[in-house]
Amino acid sequence: MARTRRPLIAGNWKMNGLKADALALASGIADGVRQTGWTDREVLICPPATLVMAVAEAVKGSGVLVGGQNCHAKPSGAHTGDIAAEMLRDCGAACVIVGHSERRTDCGETDADVRAKAEAACRAGLLPIVCIGETLAEQEAGMTFSVLANQLKGSVPAGATAAKLVVAYEPVWAIGTGKTPTIAEVAAAHAHIRKVLDGLMPDAAGVRLLYGGSVKASNAAELLAAGDVDGALVGGASLKVDEFLAIAKAV
């Protein structure tokens, strides 16, 4: 069946990559994408902030998009060590991940923080990828749907429209563990997310919903075919050219 939303395959390199290896990885991905001439899907790589500018230069003209992994809510000011959405944009980024569970856990980011960052991304002309997902304890307590609804209500930017929002569903217990929900669970979670979004914005049907958590070449086709899944947010498997390209091909 033809897809109504353009799939997005996003690689989150997390805190991995020194210049030489990162540029080799970015160039390998760019070469692969260039050869396919894809226009029916988007491929995004999100290197560490130190490499955004160099990676953006390395993939120029290939169609590969570059994104940040986090941004500050303010455009400038006395915030030592932080990076504004405008700075990412200035380095060649087109997108930014906000509210990743690792930042919610490591840095205590709240839904309100995530919303402010997503709004900053929109202000700077970046596409925010808002991450949500339940912990293992929440899943075991049967709270998945209520957690997702609360995170969405708290972190989707004011005045959001489908062109300016991507949501990534990442069950925290599936990140980097090799475990994934069943295909039925992924489809049910994504259907629920779309239903909640429908109450928050006028064109929820157009929002791309990514699945993230232990996506690899061997399970990508199945996960990407699940209902309401419009792409993937890939961590570990995005650090290998062939593996990441195979995931992008699996759409």
Ligand SMILES: O=C[C@H](O)COP(=O)(O)O
């Ligand atoms: O942002 C990506 C996710 O946290 C998934 O990471 P993973 O593919 O290594 O499980």
